Amino acid sequence: MKRVEGKSALVTGGASGIGAGIARRLLSEGARVTITDVQGESGEAVAREMGCRFIHQDVTQPTGWEEVVARVEREQGGLHILVNNAGIEGAFSDPETTKLEDWQAIQRVNVEGLFLGCRTAIPAIRRAGGGSIVNVSSAAGFVAVPYAVAYAASKAAVRNLTMSVALHCARNRSKVRCNSVHPGVIRTPMIDRIISELARQRSVPTATILEEFRAEIPQGEFQDAEDVANAVLFLASDEARHVTGAALVVDGGSLLGVA
Numbered sequence: 001m002k003r004v005e006g007k008s009a010l011v012t013g014g015a016s017g018i019g020a021g022i023a024r025r026l027l028s029e030g031a032r033v034t035i036t037d038v039q040g041e042s043g044e045a046v047a048r049e050m051g052c053r054f055i056h057q058d059v060t061q062p063t064g065w066e067e068v069v070a071r072v073e074r075e076q077g078g079l080h081i082l083v084n085n086a087g088i089e090g091a092f093s094d095p096e097t098t099k100l101e102d103w104q105a106i107q108r109v110n111v112e113g114l115f116l117g118c119r120t121a122i123p124a125i126r127r128a129g130g131g132s133i134v135n136v137s138s139a140a141g142f143v144a145v146p147y148a149v150a151y152a153a154s155k156a157a158v159r160n161l162t163m164s165v166a167l168h169c170a171r172n173r174s175k176v177r178c179n180s181v182h183p184g185v186i187r188t189p190m191i192d193r194i195i196s197e198l199a200r201q202r203s204v205p206t207a208t209i210l211e212e213f214r215a216e217i218p219q220g221e222f223q224d225a226e227d228v229a230n231a232v233l234f235l236a237s238d239e240a241r242h243v244t245g246a247a248l249v250v251d252g253g254s255l256l257g258v259a
Contacts (some may be wrong), residue, residue, distance in 0.1 A: 001211035003237040005030030007131065008076035011123070012036050012059055013086030014115065015043035015186035018136060021225030022083055022232050024050055029233060036068055037086070059086045059113030065211030077130035082121040082238045084114045085136040089153075089190050092197050095149045103150045111161070117144045118165050122176055123157040130175025132236045136228070137164045139251040143258050147198065157181075159247055172241045177244040179235045184251025185213050186223045218253035 008024045008211050012229050013019040014035025014068040023035050027050055036052075036057035037043040049052035055071060057064050057229040090106040091099070114135055136188055140148065141155030169176040185191060195213065199206040214222065249255055 001031030003233060003239065004086070006080065007080040007236075008032045008034075008072060008078055008128070009081035009083065009236065010034050010072050010079060011083040011085055012057065012113075013136075014054075015039040015046050017190060018183065018225045018228050019083075019085040020046050020050075020209075021229040022085060022136075023052060025139035025226065026081070026236065027052055029237075030110055031236075034068075034072050034076065043097070045198050050181065057255055058107045059117060062116055062120075063100065065116045069120050073124055073127070075102060079121060079124040080128050080131035081237070082125070082133045082233055083129075083136065084117045084252060085131065086113060086214070087136065089148065089151050089194060091150075092148050092194065093150075094146050098149055106150040106154050107157075110151070111157045114158055115161060115202050118161070118189065121170060122165070122169060125176045126174045131177075132240070133176060133178040134232050135178065135180045136232075136237045137162070137182045137247070137254065138186045139182045139192075139249060139255055142249075142255055149195070161244045162247070166175045177235075177240065179240070179243060179246045179248065181220060181228060181231050181235065182247055182251065184223055184248045184249075184254045186225060186228065188225065205237075216257070217251070218257060223250055223253065225251055 009031040011023045013024045015037035023033050027033050033052040036055045040056045043054045057068050072097045089108045091102040135158050137158040138155040140152040141159050145152035165178040199209045228250050229251050
């Protein structure tokens with residue numbers, strides 16, 4: 001069954017990890033997909049391998065968003081689905097040691113970049129007759145993460161922004177739904193960097209940190225990018241036509257054990 005057949009989708013941060021997995025899933029279900037990323041060479045390679053379009057994009061640039069959305073509308077016959085996936089983890093530090101420049105860099109990408117995507121896509125999706133925005137947040141947006149305070153704060157902001165966009169679009173009858181997806185621990189390059197940095201800070205083997213992360217997942221295993229992609233597919237499809245402002249957690253039950 002082609003669950004998003006005939007729809008045009010834009011996936012940011014699509015050159016690797018979760019973004020590439022989401023793009024593949026949407027393609028497999030019939031969507032016309034464009035991926036964007038600051039990683040030009042790898043983005044081009046992934047797009048060639050998947051058979052979709054690639055556009056180089058820095059999500060923190062407003063004019064870049066306008067150009068990307070206009071190009072998608074022109075080349076793909078409109079925009080029906082936006083997946084705001086681009087994000088960075090930045091430096092790992094606590095509330096006392098986080099540098100202001102590190103805090104600002106993370107907020108620019110994870111919050112401001114996502115806001116710009118929503119702001120630019122809403123009228124485009126409305127012009128296409130309606131559709132879906134899916135913002136990729138994190139389970140970290142629900143809990144305290146003192147060793148990555150800027151990252152966790154940014155992902156919490158994504159959740160609130162998602163609800164605001166959802167209510168705005170529902171009230172003005174834009175036919176634009178907006179939901180967030182909150183992955184747990186997925187073995188992406190980003191997570192591997194987190195594990196390596198924590199191991200360095202604590203002077204322990206990376207295997208020790210890896211097993212600590214795994215032990216906190218009630219289902220006993222890390223999620224895959226495909227697990228997140230399946231959640232995004234549902235929210236992007238017409239099956240979720242009355243789902244807006246929701247936070248779909250894909251974490252193997254990790255948040256259930258948080259007091």
